[in-house]
Amino acid sequence: xxxxxxxxxxxxxxxxxxxxxxxxxxxxxxxxxxxxxxxxxxxxxxxxxxxxxxxxxxxxxxxxxxxxxxxxxxxxxxxxxxxxxxxxxxxxxxxxxxxxxxxxxxxxxxxxxxxxxxxxxxxxxxxxxxxxxxxxxxxxxxxxxxxxxxxxxxxxxxxxxxxxxxxxxxxxxxxxxxxxxxxxxxxxxxxxxxxxxxxxxxxxxxxxxxxxxxxxxxxxxxxxxxxxxxxxxxxxxxxxxxxxxxxxxxxxxxxxxxxxxxxxxxxxxxxxxxxxxxxxxxxxxxxxxxxxxxxxxxxxxxxxxxxxxxxxxxxxxxxxxxxxxxxxxxxxxxxxxxxxxxxxxxxxxxxxxxxxxxxxxxxxxxxxxxxxxxxxxxxxxxxxxxxxxxxxxxxxxxxxxxxxxxxxxxxxxxxxxxxxxxxxxxxxxxxxxxxxxxxxxxxxxxxxxxxxxxxxxxxxxxxxxxxxxxxxxxxxxxxxxxxxxxxxxxxxxxxxxxxxxxxxxxxxxxxxxxxxxxxxxxxxxxxxxxxxxxxxxxxxxxxxxxxxxxxxxxxxxxxxxxxxxxxxxxxxxxxxxxxxxxxxxxxxxxxxxxxxxxxxxxxxxxxxxxxxxxxxxxxxxxxxxxxxxxxxxxxxxxxxxxxxxxxxxxxxxxxxxxxxxxxxxxxxxxxxxxxxxxxxxxxxxxxxxxxxxxxxxxxxxxxxxxxxxxxxxxxxxxxxxxxxxxxxxxxxxxxxxxxxxxxxxxxxxxxxxxxxxxxxxxxxxxxxxxxxxxxxxxxxxxxxxxxxxxxxxxxxxxxxxxxxxxxxxxxxxxxxxxxxxxxxxxxxxxxxxxxxxxxxxxxxxxxxx
Numbered sequence: 001x002x003x004x005x006x007x008x009x010x011x012x013x014x015x016x017x018x019x020x021x022x023x024x025x026x027x028x029x030x031x032x033x034x035x036x037x038x039x040x041x042x043x044x045x046x047x048x049x050x051x052x053x054x055x056x057x058x059x060x061x062x063x064x065x066x067x068x069x070x071x072x073x074x075x076x077x078x079x080x081x082x083x084x085x086x087x088x089x090x091x092x093x094x095x096x097x098x099x100x101x102x103x104x105x106x107x108x109x110x111x112x113x114x115x116x117x118x119x120x121x122x123x124x125x126x127x128x129x130x131x132x133x134x135x136x137x138x139x140x141x142x143x144x145x146x147x148x149x150x151x152x153x154x155x156x157x158x159x160x161x162x163x164x165x166x167x168x169x170x171x172x173x174x175x176x177x178x179x180x181x182x183x184x185x186x187x188x189x190x191x192x193x194x195x196x197x198x199x200x201x202x203x204x205x206x207x208x209x210x211x212x213x214x215x216x217x218x219x220x221x222x223x224x225x226x227x228x229x230x231x232x233x234x235x236x237x238x239x240x241x242x243x244x245x246x247x248x249x250x251x252x253x254x255x256x257x258x259x260x261x262x263x264x265x266x267x268x269x270x271x272x273x274x275x276x277x278x279x280x281x282x283x284x285x286x287x288x289x290x291x292x293x294x295x296x297x298x299x300x301x302x303x304x305x306x307x308x309x310x311x312x313x314x315x316x317x318x319x320x321x322x323x324x325x326x327x328x329x330x331x332x333x334x335x336x337x338x339x340x341x342x343x344x345x346x347x348x349x350x351x352x353x354x355x356x357x358x359x360x361x362x363x364x365x366x367x368x369x370x371x372x373x374x375x376x377x378x379x380x381x382x383x384x385x386x387x388x389x390x391x392x393x394x395x396x397x398x399x400x401x402x403x404x405x406x407x408x409x410x411x412x413x414x415x416x417x418x419x420x421x422x423x424x425x426x427x428x429x430x431x432x433x434x435x436x437x438x439x440x441x442x443x444x445x446x447x448x449x450x451x452x453x454x455x456x457x458x459x460x461x462x463x464x465x466x467x468x469x470x471x472x473x474x475x476x477x478x479x480x481x482x483x484x485x486x487x488x489x490x491x492x493x494x495x496x497x498x499x500x501x502x503x504x505x506x507x508x509x510x511x512x513x514x515x516x517x518x519x520x521x522x523x524x525x526x527x528x529x530x531x532x533x534x535x536x537x538x539x540x541x542x543x544x545x546x547x548x549x550x551x552x553x554x555x556x557x558x559x560x561x562x563x564x565x566x567x568x569x570x571x572x573x574x575x576x577x578x579x580x581x582x583x584x585x586x587x588x589x590x591x592x593x594x595x596x597x598x599x600x601x602x603x604x605x606x607x608x609x610x611x612x613x614x615x616x617x618x619x620x621x622x623x624x625x626x627x628x629x630x631x632x633x634x635x636x637x638x639x640x641x642x643x644x645x646x647x648x649x650x651x652x653x654x655x656x657x658x659x660x661x662x663x664x665x666x667x668x669x670x671x672x673x674x675x676x677x678x679x680x681x682x683x684x685x686x687x688x689x690x691x692x693x694x695x696x697x698x699x700x701x702x703x704x705x706x707x708x709x710x711x712x713x714x715x716x717x718x719x720x721x722x723x724x725x726x727x728x729x730x731x732x733x734x735x736x737x738x739x740x741x742x743x744x745x746x747x748x749x750x751x752x753x754x755x756x757x758x759x760x761x762x763x764x765x766x767x768x769x770x771x772x773x774x775x776x777x778x779x780x781x782x783x784x785x786x787x788x789x790x791x792x793x794x795x796x797x798x799x800x801x802x803x804x805x806x807x808x809x810x811x812x813x814x815x816x817x818x819x820x821x822x823x824x825x826x827x828x829x830x831x832x833x834x835x836x837x838x839x840x841x842x843x844x845x846x847x848x849x
Contacts, residue, residue: 005235009207015334079236083117122146127259127266133162143241149258155198163837180206261645271675274328279672290378367752371444377437380762380769389745404445439761460587481550492722622653655736658727
């Protein structure tokens with residue numbers, strides 16, 4: 001006999017089509033107040049609440065209501081399902097953002113209500129990344145129910161396997177989370193759900209976004225049981241899953257990410273909506289992660305750890321990572337809260353970062369030599385990277401800067417700009433250089449005012465229209481600024497960094513185009529009327545790099561616009577977009593950096609960058625959280641008639657994508673531009689989409705969103721890494737981190753300092769650190785790392801202090817027998833074996849020194 005688990009619920013949005021305060025009023029004053037009244041009358045009624053951000057607000061505003069909710073939660077009549085601080089988008093935020101959403105949420109639930117959250121209830125996130133089975137299991141979840149992305153509908157229950165092999169019992173909502181919303185149509189929903197259910201237990205969610213509890217539910221269920229052969233019960237997700245768990249050894253296994261539009265929408269085009277939100281999320285994720293690591297180092301040195309400030313920063317950032325915030329799918333006024341959070345993060349971290357970093361270098365013992373500049377590396381391996389620093393001097397202090405010295409090492413610098421006093425000494429200088437800094441550590445440099453003449457062979461030079469380096473050759477066109485890169489005699493791409501302007505008539509959820517060809521490209525494709533016009537082209541030269549500069553305007557009309565192959569333009573009209581591009585080729589780094597400045601006044605465009613590789617391959621690789629996945633190319637042409645959402649061709653990635661044929665490859669690194677596509681051998685990176693409505697009515701209400709027209713100025717930073725071999729042999733994942741996690745340079749008062757220090761290193765290079773923090777219970781230091789190439793590995797972690805104890809814990813920082821591992825601890829070193837794509841969390845204590 002079938003048992004139908006009717007699960008009353010409401011889905012909470014922090015912002016979407018209402019403001020944050022609107023949603024508080026609807027959810028607290030209307031929904032939860034009514035819920036409590038209903039539950040006091042109807043002892044058989046049950047309900048679920050998702051996110052603790054809402055409960056925290058109830059606790060602050062309505063203590064009596066909070067106490068009543070607490071009682072029902074402890075009794076099990078209200079179940080916390082999901083249990084995150086805020087329900088995260090799982091495709092766009094970085095690794096630690098996803099874990100902190102769960103960590104903060106679950107700790108709150110445990111502290112306030114004394115219960116565990118067993119069910120991850122992913123009601124509305126736009127697809128699920130491939131490592132979530134491992135993340136969820138190691139965050140204490142036993143089960144996951146989700147709405148979007150499954151590529152198979154039958155059976156609706158299965159074992160979902162992550163990249164590392166971790167499995168979790170999963171349920172896909174075949175009818176979404178509204179299957180039981182209309183109590184008058186339960187028969188229809190039951191029949192459809194029964195056809196795809198694995199067992200006789202059927203989950204029927206009864207709710208939707210911001211939905212009031214239905215008082216008649218109890219009577220409807222009673223009537224059903226009187227008139228049907230099946231049994232219906234008002235239930236909770238965990239009750240349903242406990243029944244499904246009895247069949248776990250017979251459930252089919254499905255692997256990888258849940259990001260298919262076959263049975264549900266995943267809205268891939270939201271990866272480029274309101275791009276400023278994505279850029280800011282990435283910026284402050286990188287900054288906060290780096291700061292937290294060095295604050296932990298400072299704590300271990302006996303200094304300050306601003307725990308309250310760090311928690312507040314994380315909570316502001318987690319609002320940006322919410323599933324309707326970072327995709328950019330809400331109304332304009334809802335994003336005022338986002339801007340306030342960004343302002344808070346910028347102010348707080350701008351103050352805290354230099355204070356903590358200065359404290360580290362001032363308090364570190366063993367002073368060796370004088371220094372003027374310190375450079376910090378937040379990553380767990382030695383990094384060589386470009387860094388810039390502003391320097392201010394007293395009159396007569398410094399007259400020239402020709403280099404920097406650390407011990408016996410002397411390096412070149414580029415003086416980017418400067419000011420002088422009347423005596424010709426420097427009052428200010430901004431310099432750039434390539435620093436090689438120890439793992440999670442620092443290096444101190446002294447200014448060299450005059451260097452001895454050296455005879456060195458140039459390792460970067462311009463020959464004709466080609467910049468030659470030891471890594472590759474970069475050919476450029478002065479006519480349009482497009483570049484071609486050749487490595488070891490192989491062309492990696494031609495006419496690269498090309499701006500492609502495309503038609504956009506879609507909304508925040510979907511890209512739609514009037515024409516299937518570009519409006520215009522820099523190489524001349526597109527409709528005949530408009531054209532790019534190069535205003536200026538020049539190259540900056542220094543011993544360390546060459547910087548190609550191009551300033552270009554796009555005009556919607558040029559005349560003559562016929563016979564353009566032989567008639568030069570005479571009249572240019574309707575300039576709505578201006579571009580300034582800087583292409584940076586380094587002497588000592590194997591990547592090319594791009595800064596593209598866009599001043600957009602065009603309300604209906606998608607703007608992308610294109611690289612033509614000439615390779616036609618069936619797949620390419622995208623980084624996901626804690627790993628990488630392969631995706632199909634040319635999905636733009638795949639138009640299945642029976643899919644809920646036809647593929648648009650684009651996908652989100654985390655920090656990088658890679659397109660390689662095994663001999664050569666092209667990796668594109670991004671800093672908050674996650675949307676990409678590979679079509680006909682061309683690799684695209686989306687800069688922005690300009691739209692004017694929230695939705696056309698299919699995904700949400702038709703609300704004007706003038707701010708989403710993106711008629712503003714932007715600076716986009718991205719890079720390419722041409723390489724031999726595939727992404728693994730080229731260590732593309734390391735390049736993605738190095739491009740995102742900048743070296744941090746500060747000026748020091750001239751005195752004696754330790755010249756170099758590493759506080760933590762992780763080996764080999766395919767093991768990557770993602771967290772180094774003070775434990776939430778203040779009972780140790782927590783570090784988290786993962787295997788990045790998909791191979792068995794022996795990891796070695798070396799600290800700067802002797803270890804007194806170390807243990808493997810789960811992501812909630814608790815000892816968990818299921819995930820115990822053997823670890824070898826000796827002195828200041830930990831060694832352990834890791835499986836492919838495995839994530840490990842350690843809690844470590846150190847000996848007093």
